[in-house]
Amino acid sequence: MELDYFTPRLLTGIINLRPIKYDLFGSFFRRASPKPVDVLELQTSLRGTSILPSITNVAPGTMREHDSWDVSFVKAPRFRPKRGFRAADMLKTQKGHTPYDPLVNPVEQAIAEDMDAHREDIDRMIEIMCAQATVNGKIELYDMIDGVATPTYTVDFKRPATHDITLDAADYWTVENSFLLDQVEEWDLLIQEDTGGLASTDLILGKHAWTAFFRHQDVFNVLDNRRVDIGAITPRVGAKFKGYWNGLNIWVANGTYKDISGKIVHFLDPDCVVLLARDAESVIEYAQPIDIDCTGPTQYFSKQFKQDDPSGIFTLAESRPLPITRHVGWTVKAKVVDSTAAAGGQGGGTEQEDTDTREDGQ
Numbered sequence: 001m002e003l004d005y006f007t008p009r010l011l012t013g014i015i016n017l018r019p020i021k022y023d024l025f026g027s028f029f030r031r032a033s034p035k036p037v038d039v040l041e042l043q044t045s046l047r048g049t050s051i052l053p054s055i056t057n058v059a060p061g062t063m064r065e066h067d068s069w070d071v072s073f074v075k076a077p078r079f080r081p082k083r084g085f086r087a088a089d090m091l092k093t094q095k096g097h098t099p100y101d102p103l104v105n106p107v108e109q110a111i112a113e114d115m116d117a118h119r120e121d122i123d124r125m126i127e128i129m130c131a132q133a134t135v136n137g138k139i140e141l142y143d144m145i146d147g148v149a150t151p152t153y154t155v156d157f158k159r160p161a162t163h164d165i166t167l168d169a170a171d172y173w174t175v176e177n178s179f180l181l182d183q184v185e186e187w188d189l190l191i192q193e194d195t196g197g198l199a200s201t202d203l204i205l206g207k208h209a210w211t212a213f214f215r216h217q218d219v220f221n222v223l224d225n226r227r228v229d230i231g232a233i234t235p236r237v238g239a240k241f242k243g244y245w246n247g248l249n250i251w252v253a254n255g256t257y258k259d260i261s262g263k264i265v266h267f268l269d270p271d272c273v274v275l276l277a278r279d280a281e282s283v284i285e286y287a288q289p290i291d292i293d294c295t296g297p298t299q300y301f302s303k304q305f306k307q308d309d310p311s312g313i314f315t316l317a318e319s320r321p322l323p324i325t326r327h328v329g330w331t332v333k334a335k336v337v338d339s340t341a342a343a344g345g346q347g348g349g350t351e352q353e354d355t356d357t358r359e360d361g362q
Contacts, residue, residue: 006111006304007303008293008294008301008302008303008304009295011111011115011302011303011304011315012294012298012300012301012302012303014111014112014115014302015115015118015119015300015301015302015317016298016299016300018112018115018116018119019116019119020119020123021116021119021120021122021123021124022123022124022126022127022130023127023255024127024204024240024251024253024267025127025130025131025134025135025253025267026123026126026127026130026284026323028130028134028202028276028278028282029130029133029282029283029284029323029325030282030283030284031283031284031286031299032283032284032285032286033286033297034286034287034288034297034298034299035285035286035287035288035297036288036296036297037076037287037288037297038075038076038287038288038290039073039074039075039076039287040073040074040075040076040285040287040322040324041072041073042072042073042074042155042157042324043326074153074155074322075153076285076286076287076320076321076322077129077141077320077321077322078289078290078318078320079121079122079125079318079319079320079321080316080317080318081118081121081122081316081317082314082315082316083114083117083118083314083315083316084312084313084314084315085114085304085312085313085314085315114315115302115315115317118300118302118315118316118317119300119317121317122300122317122319122321124257125321126284126321126323127267128257128267129321129322129323130284130323131253131267131268133155133157133282133323133324133325134204134274134276134331135267135268135269135272135274135331135333136333137156137157137158137159137163137164137328137331137333138154138155138156138157138159139154139155139322139323140154141153141154141155142259142260155322157324157325157328158328159328159329159331160194160328160329162190163190163191163194163329163331163332163333164332164333164334165187165332165333165334165335166334166335167183167334167335167336169338169341171183172212172336172337172338173209173212173213173216173336173337174212174337177217178216179218180213180216180218180219180336181218181246183334183336184203184246184248184275185246187200187275187332187334188200188275190329190332191275191276191277191329191330191331191332193329194327194328194329195277195280195327195329195330196327198277198279198280198327198330199247199277199279200248200275200276200277200332201247201248201249201276201277201278201279202248202249202250202251202275202276202278203245203248203249203250203251203273203274203275203276204251204252204253204268204273204274204276205250205251205252205253205268205273206252206253206254206266206268206269206270206271206272206273207252207254207270208270208271208337208339209270209271209272209273209336209337210242210252212336212337213250213273213336214242219245222245222246223242223243223244223245223250224243224244224245240252240253248275253267253268254266254270255267269335270339271335271336271337271338271339272333272334272335272336273333273334273336274331274332274333274334275331275332275334276330276331276332277327277330277331280325280326280327280330281325281326281327282323282324282325282326282327282330283323283324283325283326284321284322284323284324285321285322285323285324286298286299286319286320286321286322287320287322288320289301289318289319289320290318290320291303291318294318299319299321300317300318300319301317301318301319302315302316302317302318303315303316
């Protein structure tokens with residue numbers, strides 16, 4: 001079998017058919033059709049339109065201004081992983097079929113594994129960008145220039161400052177009789193106000209925030225964790241789903257990633273929560289890959305090539321995704337606990353328990 005059997009068209013078709021590899025945050029963004037462009041249009045809206053007045057039978061039509069959109073243009077980021085082509089080795093040294101998988105073609109399996117590896121690289125970056133857009137309201141993009149991680153630009157969705165909240169110590173969810181339910185309802189109203197009426201649907205909690213949430217008197221008696229029919233979610237995402245409460249899907253996000261400088265970063269700070277409206281217009285846009293063998297717009301492009309130094313056969317994949325939200329007020333981020341505080345300062349009866357212990361000891 002010749003090397004040129006695996007054409008760019010074939011590999012591009014395979015990589016686009018491989019299962020989605022991104023995770024929880026990517027599930028809040030729908031995938032848009034790829035566009036034959038290099039620059040993507042970023043449209044953001046803060047509030048809904050004004051009321052439409054009624055008119056009499058003889059009155060002229062009511063002149064309406066266009067919806068209030070803030071329009072800017074962003075060059076699509078470019079991701080292009082490359083690795084040695086395992087399927088090419090299979091062509092040289094066919095090992096036959098195993099007795100456990102008699103119908104599996106080892107070459108086809110190797111191609112699928114190669115494409116899965118590329119998808120995992122790119123889709124994990126999509127998950128990171130979706131997390132940044134959801135949690136921080138902006139996406140930070142970097143490049144490696146002469147071996148140094150260099151910021152290139154920031155995609156800022158201009159989330160209102162009122163949607164970034166830090167509770168006072170007396171209002172932390174670890175404090176006995178704190179008003180957790182009232183706080184979440186207040187944040188929901190913020191989202192409705194700044195999205196033209198979209199209600200919040202999901203609450204994502206960091207590790208420490210989840211512990212405080214689950215133990216809170218507003219939650220533990222009413223949390224419904226029996227239903228798991230939230231739709232077609234992957235097992236990995238489904239494991240983060242904790243149940244329903246007050247009309248919200250409850251999730252826990254405890255993952256980390258290494259940024260381009262090697263620093264460990266949480267997808268969501270363990271002390272924080274994010275309330276969001278799933279029905280907001282949030283999409284993943286795809287620009288056209290920059291490759292002479294790519295004949296048109298596609299979400300993922302892949303090809304193989306021979307290289308002399310280092311010698312070998314390689315595959316590369318390219319994708320130019322950018323998560324975009326057009327409702328800037330669709331999320332509220334709040335710090336609801338302080339895990340760094342001293343144990344005695346966290347409320348919830350801790351100080352009183354210490355006092356009772358000393359009295360018992362006397």
